[in-house]
Each structure stands twice: as structure tokens, then as C-alpha cells.
Amino acid sequence: VLNDQFCLESGNRAFWNQFKSSQFPIGKDLFNNLNISVETKAEIKALLNDTLQDHPTLNKIEVVCELPEIGKVVLSLSSSLIQWKALGANAILLSFENITERRINEEKLQLASNVLSSNLNGIMITDANANIIEVNPAFTEITGYEKLEVIGKNPKLLGSGHHSKEFYTHMWN
Helix, strand or coil: CECCCCEECCCCHHHHHHHCCCCCCCCCEHHHHCECCHHHHHHHHHHHHHHHCCCCCCCEEEEEEEECCCEEEEEEEEEEEEEECCCCEEEEEEEEEECHHHHHHHHHHHHHHHHHHHCCCCCEEECCCCCEEEECHHHHHHHCCCHHHHCCCCHHHHCCCCCCHHHHHHHHC
């Protein structure tokens, strides 16, 4: 919970566990403890100011920060205006969600997707039961099979008759 000067008034147990009490002392300006760019600071202040005006046009944003003892994180921030009895005034309830791992995984998936789709070699991905779950465009061009024709099928359908059973066993292993 932040007051109208963006100073920390309170935090729940999850907040203190995530951010360590020494990082965000009660009564201190939130921005003194965030190592963020000028642009990011402006984004957060816009979110908080809109919330104070009771008409948030930005109710959720994502920011990258460097936090003491934690390091670089991606945070999803959302805010809402509340009546804080301890202050006798309106306050801002600011929710933090650390989405760093999610963003890293999304980047990895995007990279894998780019490699799969742009590779000139035919690529086929199977599950543990040897069912085809994905192929790239080069695969369809090389084999003549459309993607939907092979999804869920066993790679044996590609047998050309030019290779021995041992060849395919070795390739599968």
C-alpha cells in the first residue's frame, strides 16, 4: 500500500518475502529502491497518478527493474484506489507479480519457433510414443506431405524402401 506521495505504508507477507524488508522501508519513497530507467519510472508514476485520480487508464503494466538482493526482474504491476483507514485517506494498492521466468520461457519458445520455421532442413518433432507433433515448412516441401497429413502419425510413413530397418532404428535412437 502506497500513500499519495508514493511512499510505502504497508505490505503483505508475500511482498515482504519477495522483496526483503530492508529493500523497501516503511515511509520511504518507492522509487528510491528501484533501479529503473527514466522511462520506466515515468510509466509507473503515470499508473499511480491515474489511480489516484480514480480513473486508471493504465491498470496494469510490465516493467524491468534491478532490485537489491534479487537482481534484474520483470514485474507486472497493477494498481487500484482504496480507502486506507490507517491514513484516513485514499491510498494505492499496488500489486507486484514477478513474471521474469514466464518472459524468459516465452523468449525461448519464440526462438525455438523461429529456428523451426526458418530452417532449410526438414525437421520433425515426435512425442515419446513416436507420434509426430510438429514439422517445419522445409519438411513439407521435402517430403510432399502437408503438416495436417502427418501430425499424430508415426514417422514410419516416410519409409522410402531405400533404407534398412536398422537405419531407422539407429535414427530413432
